[in-house]
Amino acid sequence: MGSTILQLAQQAMPEMNLASPTSLFGSGIQDNLTVAALFNAVGYEISREFDWNELITEYRFYLTYSIQTGTVNNSSAVITGLTNTASPVQLDTTFTVTGTGIPNDTYILTVDSPTQVTLTQPLTGVVNGSSQTINFSKTKYPFPDDYDRQINRSQWDKTKHWEMLGPESQQQWQWLKSGFISTGPRMRWTMEGGFFNTWPPTPSAEYLGLVYISRNWAASSGGTKQSSFQADTDTCVYPDRLMVLGAKLKYFALKGFNTSALAHDYNMHLSIAKAANIGASNLSLAPTPSQVLISIAQVPDTGYGS
Numbered sequence: 001m002g003s004t005i006l007q008l009a010q011q012a013m014p015e016m017n018l019a020s021p022t023s024l025f026g027s028g029i030q031d032n033l034t035v036a037a038l039f040n041a042v043g044y045e046i047s048r049e050f051d052w053n054e055l056i057t058e059y060r061f062y063l064t065y066s067i068q069t070g071t072v073n074n075s076s077a078v079i080t081g082l083t084n085t086a087s088p089v090q091l092d093t094t095f096t097v098t099g100t101g102i103p104n105d106t107y108i109l110t111v112d113s114p115t116q117v118t119l120t121q122p123l124t125g126v127v128n129g130s131s132q133t134i135n136f137s138k139t140k141y142p143f144p145d146d147y148d149r150q151i152n153r154s155q156w157d158k159t160k161h162w163e164m165l166g167p168e169s170q171q172q173w174q175w176l177k178s179g180f181i182s183t184g185p186r187m188r189w190t191m192e193g194g195f196f197n198t199w200p201p202t203p204s205a206e207y208l209g210l211v212y213i214s215r216n217w218a219a220s221s222g223g224t225k226q227s228s229f230q231a232d233t234d235t236c237v238y239p240d241r242l243m244v245l246g247a248k249l250k251y252f253a254l255k256g257f258n259t260s261a262l263a264h265d266y267n268m269h270l271s272i273a274k275a276a277n278i279g280a281s282n283l284s285l286a287p288t289p290s291q292v293l294i295s296i297a298q299v300p301d302t303g304y305g306s
Helices: 005-015 030-049 170-178 240-254 260-278
Strands: 056-062 065-072 095-098 108-113 116-119 130-138 140-142 147-150 188-192 195-199 207-214
Touching: 005 030, 005 240, 030 240, 030 260, 170 188, 170 195, 240 260
Parallel strands: none
Antiparallel strands: 056 207, 065 130, 095 130, 108 116, 140 195, 147 207, 188 195
16 A cells, blocks of 8 residues: 555645645545545555456355255245254245256245245145255355456365356356256356356355455555555555546646646656556467477377377
């Protein structure tokens, strides 16, 4: 973290021929409040501009499931006599339900009591009052509060050591959930309703992971991460000069002044900050195959395997 927003303003405002502030958020002075708002606007926009390394965050979790015995009735969506809808797993509407007589794409509609749930579809072809095994598999997972966006191809099934397949289109997702042959060894995912959705329902604690970009580009004086400047002592992850130039550019644009020179300086510092933030690999115009494993360098022209 760099300078506080007050320190940034004390650099930016004299450069705009404004009085250097001693306070921003509690000052009651319109120029100070405007500059504070513009610093926040710069922070919001820069956070979407690039995958800054300070905002790259790993999210890992285990698939949640519960296998219980319940009493079912034909043409009824109610299952009674369950062991416990709250322990060891709290059942809710994010759980897919599978079992004999339960149609595809069935979820919990309501949790009625510690021993009863109602499903989104009624059971078919079951004996009234019979007891059977019910699989509750959580397939909708909420993201952490600071989630902004995912990094492509970072979604992995770490238990099976396979990249998850997705994001699936909604057409493909409906086929997966409703088709006759829609499951396989690979875990699939999509985004829907603000949840990270997985398929197929899996009654095992598989370990999944992905990488996302946090929206928390600022922090309080105590180190609590947050998505905006809220106090004079707050800091942010971006370079000081980039923030100063961004606020100046927005202030001049707000006042209707010519911003050509400021835009040039700001864009130059933005490009420099991006290039320096993560780095880049060296690219070769004549790459050679890896020598670590078997490659064309070790394979004979004839007689391979004999």
